[in-house]
Amino acid sequence: MGIERYLFTVRYHALRVLPRDADALRILHISDAHMAPWQHHKQEWIAGLARLEPDLIVNTGDNIGHRDGLSGLRDAFEPFTGVPGLFVHGSNDFQGPSFRNPLRYFTGPSQRNPEIEEMDVDALDGYLTDDLGWTLIDNAATSLEVRGVRINAFGVNDAHRDWDDLEVLPEAIGELGEADLTLGVTHAPYRRVLDEYVDLGADVIFAGHTHGGQVRIPGSRDALVANCDIPLDQARGLSEWTHDGRTAPLNVSAGLGHSIYAPVRFACRPEVTLLTLLPR
Numbered sequence: 001m002g003i004e005r006y007l008f009t010v011r012y013h014a015l016r017v018l019p020r021d022a023d024a025l026r027i028l029h030i031s032d033a034h035m036a037p038w039q040h041h042k043q044e045w046i047a048g049l050a051r052l053e054p055d056l057i058v059n060t061g062d063n064i065g066h067r068d069g070l071s072g073l074r075d076a077f078e079p080f081t082g083v084p085g086l087f088v089h090g091s092n093d094f095q096g097p098s099f100r101n102p103l104r105y106f107t108g109p110s111q112r113n114p115e116i117e118e119m120d121v122d123a124l125d126g127y128l129t130d131d132l133g134w135t136l137i138d139n140a141a142t143s144l145e146v147r148g149v150r151i152n153a154f155g156v157n158d159a160h161r162d163w164d165d166l167e168v169l170p171e172a173i174g175e176l177g178e179a180d181l182t183l184g185v186t187h188a189p190y191r192r193v194l195d196e197y198v199d200l201g202a203d204v205i206f207a208g209h210t211h212g213g214q215v216r217i218p219g220s221r222d223a224l225v226a227n228c229d230i231p232l233d234q235a236r237g238l239s240e241w242t243h244d245g246r247t248a249p250l251n252v253s254a255g256l257g258h259s260i261y262a263p264v265r266f267a268c269r270p271e272v273t274l275l276t277l278l279p280r
Helices: 040-052 069-080 102-107 121-131 166-174 191-199
Strands: 009-018 025-030 056-059 085-087 140-146 149-155 181-185 204-207 237-243 246-252 271-279
Touching: 009 237, 009 246, 025 040, 040 069, 040 271, 069 121, 085 181, 140 166, 149 166, 166 191, 191 204, 191 237, 191 246
Parallel strands: 009 271, 025 056, 056 085, 149 181, 181 204, 204 246
Antiparallel strands: 025 271, 140 149, 237 246
16 A cells, blocks of 8 residues: 555547547646655656657646645656646645545545645746646636647636636637637536536546545445545546536546555556547
8 A cells, every 4th residue: 555656657548539630639637746845756757757748738636735845846847848738726736735534535525624734826826837838727718729739628626625616617618719629627526517518518528636546446446435426436547427418538537646644545556647639
């Protein structure tokens, strides 16, 4: 349980969702780094992912796991400078971790701790937007072009803390115009968010937050817990989400880290996903 948290891995998937004449796109999905400054092995491993040459990075939040975590995050993400990116926040980008009894996760999603350390989210955002050139899409939408593919993307702030504002998205998306590909991005994959994303026309949905359960039964499809209301067999990996007759691919990353107060993983390696999008 103390070793597997260092066994970082890349999951590879491919989806045929692009227009027929489009070039393939390589999307690197990064989530839940929960970075602390002393986690040098994690920082070096993330930096080495530049060898995958992603065309776009989707970051689904919880980047910081310590008040000085941004220093480690800079070392990890520096090789991605200039690569287009999209990101949303998880609550740990705003609030530091605290000790929790892990057995309480079996009673339902965790509750907010009022005695929490505030993180410097402005410094984090300044680095991700100004230095790396990524775009924040908390309760917002944006449009960008990558390798000749026009992409519309929308996202929400952390639904686990009820910071999501789904009502603003239809108008924000409507102002973008037509696109070849539409991406929905969220930190926490709550059903209400996933349903709305499908209704809004997402071609692919990205999420994190669950840590894949963090501790799993070997060989089981189901996580023991998900810390949200997603079905336990969809708390990690690529699956599909269907609502009102429409279906979209859903990738839930098990993430790269863990709370510094719960430094364990079992049968659930820390991960990123390289998702290759191909023409239909």
